[in-house]
Amino acid sequence: MKALYFAWVRERIGRAEEELSPPPEVGTVGELIAWLKTRDEGYALAFENAAVIRAAIDKAHARHDTAIAGAREIAFFPPMTGG
Amino acid sequence: MTPTLRIQSAPFDPAQEAARIENGRRDIGAIVSFTGLCRDEDATLAALELEHYPGMAEAEIARVAAEALSRWPLQALTIIHRHGRILPGEKIVLVIAAARHRGEAFAAAEFLMDYLKTRAPFWKKEHRADGSVGDWVAPKAKDDAAAQRWRE
Numbered sequence: 001m002k003a004l005y006f007a008w009v010r011e012r013i014g015r016a017e018e019e020l021s022p023p024p025e026v027g028t029v030g031e032l033i034a035w036l037k038t039r040d041e042g043y044a045l046a047f048e049n050a051a052v053i054r055a056a057i058d059k060a061h062a063r064h065d066t067a068i069a070g071a072r073e074i075a076f077f078p079p080m081t082g083g
Numbered sequence: 084m085t086p087t088l089r090i091q092s093a094p095f096d097p098a099q100e101a102a103r104i105e106n107g108r109r110d111i112g113a114i115v116s117f118t119g120l121c122r123d124e125d126a127t128l129a130a131l132e133l134e135h136y137p138g139m140a141e142a143e144i145a146r147v148a149a150e151a152l153s154r155w156p157l158q159a160l161t162i163i164h165r166h167g168r169i170l171p172g173e174k175i176v177l178v179i180a181a182a183r184h185r186g187e188a189f190a191a192a193e194f195l196m197d198y199l200k201t202r203a204p205f206w207k208k209e210h211r212a213d214g215s216v217g218d219w220v221a222p223k224a225k226d227d228a229a230a231q232r233w234r235e
Contacts, residue, residue, distance in 0.1 A: 004136070006134060006136055006204065006206060007134055007206035007208070007219055008219045056136070056139055056204070059136070059138050059139035059142045059143075060139070060142065060143075060146075061143075061202065075136060075139070075204075077136070077204065077206065078206060078219065078222075079201075079222035080200070080201060080202065080203060080204055080205055080206065080222070081200075081205065081206050081207045081219070081220040081221070081222055082133065082135070082164060082175075082176070082199060082200060082203045082204070082205025082206070082207070083119055083164075083175070083176050083196055083199045083200035083203070083205070083226075
Protein backbone atom coordinates (compact mmCIF):
# COMPACT_ATOMS: atom_id res chain seq x y z
CA MET A 1 0.00 0.00 0.00
CA LYS A 2 1.00 3.59 -0.49
CA ALA A 3 1.74 5.61 2.65
CA LEU A 4 1.54 9.40 2.80
CA TYR A 5 2.86 11.63 5.57
CA PHE A 6 1.92 15.24 6.27
CA ALA A 7 3.12 18.23 8.31
CA TRP A 8 5.50 17.34 11.17
CA VAL A 9 4.98 13.61 10.63
CA ARG A 10 6.40 14.11 7.11
CA GLU A 11 9.26 16.28 8.37
CA ARG A 12 10.30 13.82 11.10
CA ILE A 13 10.18 10.81 8.80
CA GLY A 14 11.97 12.75 6.07
CA ARG A 15 9.72 11.78 3.17
CA ALA A 16 6.24 12.57 1.93
CA GLU A 17 5.32 9.14 0.62
CA GLU A 18 6.51 5.58 0.16
CA GLU A 19 5.32 2.09 -0.64
CA LEU A 20 4.77 -0.13 2.44
CA SER A 21 4.60 -3.92 2.69
CA PRO A 22 3.84 -4.65 6.33
CA PRO A 23 3.97 -8.26 7.56
CA PRO A 24 0.61 -10.10 7.75
CA GLU A 25 0.35 -9.77 11.53
CA VAL A 26 -0.02 -5.99 11.13
CA GLY A 27 -3.81 -5.76 10.92
CA THR A 28 -4.88 -2.30 12.09
CA VAL A 29 -3.88 1.35 11.76
CA GLY A 30 -2.51 1.26 15.31
CA GLU A 31 -0.46 -1.86 14.61
CA LEU A 32 0.91 -0.26 11.45
CA ILE A 33 2.01 2.77 13.51
CA ALA A 34 3.72 0.46 16.03
CA TRP A 35 5.47 -1.37 13.18
CA LEU A 36 6.61 1.87 11.47
CA LYS A 37 7.91 3.20 14.77
CA THR A 38 10.60 0.51 14.87
CA ARG A 39 12.06 1.39 11.44
CA ASP A 40 14.43 4.19 12.44
CA GLU A 41 14.84 7.26 14.62
CA GLY A 42 12.77 9.48 12.30
CA TYR A 43 9.78 7.18 12.45
CA ALA A 44 10.27 6.72 16.20
CA LEU A 45 10.16 10.50 16.65
CA ALA A 46 7.19 10.95 14.32
CA PHE A 47 5.17 8.32 16.17
CA GLU A 48 6.57 8.78 19.70
CA ASN A 49 3.16 9.95 20.91
CA ALA A 50 1.04 7.59 18.84
CA ALA A 51 -2.22 8.65 20.49
CA VAL A 52 -2.15 12.09 18.85
CA ILE A 53 -1.49 10.72 15.34
CA ARG A 54 -4.46 10.85 12.96
CA ALA A 55 -4.85 8.49 10.04
CA ALA A 56 -6.85 8.24 6.86
CA ILE A 57 -7.50 5.21 4.69
CA ASP A 58 -8.23 5.96 1.05
CA LYS A 59 -8.80 9.64 1.89
CA ALA A 60 -11.29 9.12 4.74
CA HIS A 61 -10.58 9.47 8.46
CA ALA A 62 -9.77 6.16 10.15
CA ARG A 63 -9.44 5.22 13.82
CA HIS A 64 -6.44 3.35 15.20
CA ASP A 65 -8.53 0.18 15.54
CA THR A 66 -9.58 0.27 11.87
CA ALA A 67 -8.44 -2.72 9.79
CA ILE A 68 -5.98 -1.90 7.01
CA ALA A 69 -6.89 -4.89 4.84
CA GLY A 70 -7.66 -3.74 1.30
CA ALA A 71 -6.35 -0.21 1.86
CA ARG A 72 -4.73 1.29 -1.24
CA GLU A 73 -3.54 4.49 0.44
CA ILE A 74 -2.96 5.20 4.10
CA ALA A 75 -2.01 8.63 5.44
CA PHE A 76 -0.60 9.71 8.80
CA PHE A 77 -0.70 13.26 10.07
CA PRO A 78 -0.98 15.46 13.16
CA PRO A 79 -4.33 16.86 14.34
CA MET A 80 -5.63 19.26 11.73
CA THR A 81 -5.23 23.03 12.10
CA GLY A 82 -7.01 24.46 9.08
CA GLY A 83 -9.84 26.96 9.04
CA MET B 84 -28.90 22.33 -4.32
CA THR B 85 -25.24 21.85 -5.25
CA PRO B 86 -22.81 23.58 -2.90
CA THR B 87 -19.83 25.50 -4.27
CA LEU B 88 -16.70 23.90 -2.78
CA ARG B 89 -13.21 25.07 -3.72
CA ILE B 90 -9.69 24.43 -2.51
CA GLN B 91 -7.24 26.83 -4.09
CA SER B 92 -4.02 28.74 -3.56
CA ALA B 93 -5.41 31.93 -5.15
CA PRO B 94 -7.09 34.65 -3.06
CA PHE B 95 -10.89 34.93 -3.07
CA ASP B 96 -13.38 37.78 -2.74
CA PRO B 97 -16.16 37.15 -0.15
CA ALA B 98 -18.36 39.94 -1.55
CA GLN B 99 -18.17 38.47 -5.03
CA GLU B 100 -18.99 34.99 -3.71
CA ALA B 101 -22.01 36.30 -1.76
CA ALA B 102 -23.21 38.23 -4.83
CA ARG B 103 -22.99 35.01 -6.85
CA ILE B 104 -25.37 33.39 -4.34
CA GLU B 105 -27.88 36.28 -4.36
CA ASN B 106 -27.78 36.77 -8.14
CA GLY B 107 -31.35 38.02 -8.54
CA ARG B 108 -32.94 35.38 -6.29
CA ARG B 109 -35.98 36.43 -4.29
CA ASP B 110 -36.40 33.40 -2.02
CA ILE B 111 -33.36 33.87 0.26
CA GLY B 112 -34.01 35.44 3.66
CA ALA B 113 -30.57 35.30 5.25
CA ILE B 114 -26.95 35.05 4.18
CA VAL B 115 -24.31 34.41 6.82
CA SER B 116 -20.72 34.78 5.65
CA PHE B 117 -17.67 33.85 7.73
CA THR B 118 -14.14 34.79 6.65
CA GLY B 119 -11.08 33.48 8.48
CA LEU B 120 -7.95 35.61 8.11
CA CYS B 121 -4.25 35.20 8.80
CA ARG B 122 -3.32 37.19 11.95
CA ASP B 123 0.13 38.78 12.29
CA GLU B 124 0.35 37.65 15.96
CA ASP B 125 1.49 41.07 17.22
CA ALA B 126 3.76 41.54 14.17
CA THR B 127 5.78 38.35 14.93
CA LEU B 128 4.36 36.35 12.00
CA ALA B 129 5.63 36.82 8.43
CA ALA B 130 3.42 34.16 6.80
CA LEU B 131 1.53 30.93 7.29
CA GLU B 132 2.28 27.94 5.10
CA LEU B 133 -0.87 25.86 4.72
CA GLU B 134 -0.18 22.25 3.81
CA HIS B 135 -3.10 20.09 2.71
CA TYR B 136 -3.84 16.54 1.64
CA PRO B 137 -4.95 16.87 -1.99
CA GLY B 138 -7.93 14.70 -2.73
CA MET B 139 -8.85 14.11 0.89
CA ALA B 140 -9.30 17.83 1.55
CA GLU B 141 -11.89 17.99 -1.25
CA ALA B 142 -13.54 14.75 -0.10
CA GLU B 143 -13.72 15.82 3.54
CA ILE B 144 -15.11 19.27 2.77
CA ALA B 145 -17.76 17.60 0.59
CA ARG B 146 -18.65 15.26 3.49
CA VAL B 147 -18.90 18.18 5.93
CA ALA B 148 -21.04 20.15 3.46
CA ALA B 149 -23.35 17.16 2.97
CA GLU B 150 -23.71 16.87 6.76
CA ALA B 151 -24.68 20.56 7.00
CA LEU B 152 -27.21 20.16 4.17
CA SER B 153 -28.77 17.19 5.98
CA ARG B 154 -29.16 19.23 9.17
CA TRP B 155 -30.43 22.58 7.86
CA PRO B 156 -32.57 23.53 4.85
CA LEU B 157 -29.93 25.68 3.17
CA GLN B 158 -30.69 27.45 -0.09
CA ALA B 159 -27.05 27.96 -1.01
CA LEU B 160 -23.66 27.06 0.41
CA THR B 161 -20.14 28.11 -0.52
CA ILE B 162 -16.94 26.86 1.12
CA ILE B 163 -13.51 28.02 -0.05
CA HIS B 164 -10.27 27.02 1.70
CA ARG B 165 -6.85 28.23 0.58
CA HIS B 166 -3.54 26.41 0.77
CA GLY B 167 0.05 27.51 0.23
CA ARG B 168 1.76 30.61 1.56
CA ILE B 169 -0.63 33.13 3.13
CA LEU B 170 0.39 36.53 4.44
CA PRO B 171 -1.01 38.35 7.49
CA GLY B 172 -4.18 40.16 6.51
CA GLU B 173 -4.98 37.67 3.75
CA LYS B 174 -8.06 35.49 3.84
CA ILE B 175 -7.73 31.76 4.48
CA VAL B 176 -11.24 30.34 4.58
CA LEU B 177 -14.74 31.38 3.55
CA VAL B 178 -18.09 29.84 4.49
CA ILE B 179 -21.32 31.34 3.18
CA ALA B 180 -24.66 29.81 4.13
CA ALA B 181 -27.98 31.04 2.74
CA ALA B 182 -31.38 30.09 4.14
CA ARG B 183 -34.94 31.37 4.47
CA HIS B 184 -34.28 32.36 8.09
CA ARG B 185 -31.21 33.63 9.93
CA GLY B 186 -31.16 30.90 12.60
CA GLU B 187 -30.47 28.19 10.05
CA ALA B 188 -27.84 30.25 8.24
CA PHE B 189 -25.99 31.18 11.45
CA ALA B 190 -26.07 27.64 12.81
CA ALA B 191 -24.92 26.05 9.55
CA ALA B 192 -22.02 28.50 9.15
CA GLU B 193 -20.84 27.89 12.72
CA PHE B 194 -21.19 24.12 12.39
CA LEU B 195 -19.23 24.15 9.14
CA MET B 196 -16.36 26.13 10.62
CA ASP B 197 -16.25 23.93 13.74
CA TYR B 198 -16.15 20.81 11.59
CA LEU B 199 -13.67 22.16 9.04
CA LYS B 200 -11.23 23.08 11.80
CA THR B 201 -11.14 19.58 13.24
CA ARG B 202 -11.77 17.37 10.17
CA ALA B 203 -10.44 19.03 7.01
CA PRO B 204 -6.82 17.89 6.37
CA PHE B 205 -4.96 21.22 6.51
CA TRP B 206 -1.97 22.08 8.67
CA LYS B 207 -0.50 25.53 9.37
CA LYS B 208 3.20 26.19 9.74
CA GLU B 209 4.45 29.56 10.97
CA HIS B 210 7.14 31.61 9.29
CA ARG B 211 8.33 34.27 11.73
CA ALA B 212 8.99 37.92 11.05
CA ASP B 213 12.63 37.50 12.18
CA GLY B 214 13.21 35.12 9.26
CA SER B 215 13.16 31.90 11.25
CA VAL B 216 10.90 28.97 10.50
CA GLY B 217 8.45 28.67 13.35
CA ASP B 218 6.42 25.78 14.64
CA TRP B 219 3.50 23.88 13.30
CA VAL B 220 0.40 25.45 14.81
CA ALA B 221 -0.88 23.29 17.66
CA PRO B 222 -4.51 22.21 17.70
CA LYS B 223 -6.67 23.94 20.29
CA ALA B 224 -8.76 21.95 22.78
CA LYS B 225 -11.54 24.51 22.42
CA ASP B 226 -11.77 23.70 18.69
CA ASP B 227 -12.38 20.03 19.54
CA ALA B 228 -14.93 21.07 22.15
CA ALA B 229 -16.66 23.32 19.62
CA ALA B 230 -16.95 20.45 17.13
CA GLN B 231 -18.03 18.01 19.85
CA ARG B 232 -21.08 20.04 20.89
CA TRP B 233 -22.76 19.36 17.51
CA ARG B 234 -22.76 15.63 18.30
CA GLU B 235 -24.66 16.03 21.56
